[in-house]
Amino acid sequence: VSGAAVTGDAEEQAAEAALRPKRLAEFVGQPKVRDQLSLVLDAARLRGAAPDHVLLSGPPGLGKTTLSMIIAAELAVPIRITSGPAIQHAGDLAAILSSLAEGEVLFLDEIHRMSRPAEEMLYMAMEDFRVDVIVGKGPGATAIPLDLPPFTLVGATTRSGLLPAPLRDRFGFTAHLEFYGPEDLERVVNRSARLLGVRIDPDGAREIAGRSRGTPRIANRLLRRVRDYAEVKADGGVTLEVARAALDVYEVDERGLDRLDRAVLHALLKLFGGGPVGLSTLAVAVGEEAETVEEVAEPFLVREGLLARTPRGRIATSAAWAHFGLSAP
Ligand code: ADP
Numbered sequence: 001v002s003g004a005a006v007t008g009d010a011e012e013q014a015a016e017a018a019l020r021p022k023r024l025a026e027f028v029g030q031p032k033v034r035d036q037l038s039l040v041l042d043a044a045r046l047r048g049a050a051p052d053h054v055l056l057s058g059p060p061g062l063g064k065t066t067l068s069m070i071i072a073a074e075l076a077v078p079i080r081i082t083s084g085p086a087i088q089h090a091g092d093l094a095a096i097l098s099s100l101a102e103g104e105v106l107f108l109d110e111i112h113r114m115s116r117p118a119e120e121m122l123y124m125a126m127e128d129f130r131v132d133v134i135v136g137k138g139p140g141a142t143a144i145p146l147d148l149p150p151f152t153l154v155g156a157t158t159r160s161g162l163l164p165a166p167l168r169d170r171f172g173f174t175a176h177l178e179f180y181g182p183e184d185l186e187r188v189v190n191r192s193a194r195l196l197g198v199r200i201d202p203d204g205a206r207e208i209a210g211r212s213r214g215t216p217r218i219a220n221r222l223l224r225r226v227r228d229y230a231e232v233k234a235d236g237g238v239t240l241e242v243a244r245a246a247l248d249v250y251e252v253d254e255r256g257l258d259r260l261d262r263a264v265l266h267a268l269l270k271l272f273g274g275g276p277v278g279l280s281t282l283a284v285a286v287g288e289e290a291e292t293v294e295e296v297a298e299p300f301l302v303r304e305g306l307l308a309r310t311p312r313g314r315i316a317t318s319a320a321w322a323h324f325g326l327s328a329p
Pocket of ligand 1 (some may be wrong): 017026030060063066123175216217
């Protein structure tokens with residue numbers, strides 16, 4: 001998954017941090033995940049012990065990082081944030097693990113992209129709170145066992161199926177985040193508007209929510225763009241007309257498809273006659289990694305009924321042809 005496309009630049013990250021819910025009660029939607037997590041946290045508090053390790057899966061922007069921070073806040077413990085690709089060697093992981101405070105939350109984003117040796121070290125750390133640090137090289141190398149304080153690993157992945165079973169099995173609690181429905185996205189937009197001090201009509205909020213691709217991160221991003229427009233071209237308030245005009249300027253289509261979604265559908269329709277076409281061929285056609293197409297674009301396109309995954313490859317549905325104003329052959 002290309003990080004930049006998904007998480008944006010530094011300015012975006014600062015804006016996101018300001019809008020992040022801090023407690024479970026502020027976290028919009030995902031009622032099943034919230035209820036289950038709340039039980040896990042209550043039980044840990046009662047026992048006065050670190051809770052089981054937590055695995056969060058789901059497409060980018062649905063709240064995995066936010067939930068990991070909420071877990072730490074609810075337990076009143078510190079949090080360390082890192083990611084699979086940032087851990088190149090087992091030694092990198094050993095350094096992080098051995099410096100954790102008692103009860104600390106370790107958030108490991110894109111955990112499926114960790115190197116193999118690091119992954120194996122993580123198994124032992126998760127299960128026995130112990131690592132073997134290898135000192136030296138070749139026949140003289142020795143393993144020095146090191147005890148770790150109890151900690152809670154929160155792993156995030158775009159799809160839990162990407163994880164090797166031995167890793168998946170070491171999580172005591174697994175939650176899958178789903179795309180958000182229109183009402184929940186409207187609540188996200190209204191909450192963020194309140195925090196940003198933006199006046200917004202119910203119709204304006206609904207319009208932004210409807211084009212947010214089921215994703216809170218996108219809802220917040222669109223709200224900020226609409227706010228720009230409202231301040232420059234109107235009196236600062238967000239009405240239906242202002243939201244529509246602004247989103248047209250930024251070329252967000254009425255279904256919320258983004259550049260990658262449109263590129264994938266466009267290639268599927270124009271280059272491959274609607275399919276079936278294999279994932280890797282489709283990815284090459286849009287100049288992206290297969291993993292990005294599969295984990296970032298496809299889940300939404302499938303949910304919207306625009307693309308189907310079949311044993312023979314990806315196919316466009318009749319709704320996809322209609323969306324581009326074309327008739328299916
Ligand atoms: P992920 O880690 O899954 O990519 P994040 O946790 O970084 O997603 O969420 C992206 C942004 O979306 C956050 O900054 C936060 O403001 C917003 N967000 C995500 N989930 C929610 C939610 N349930 N309620 C309110 N805002 C949310």
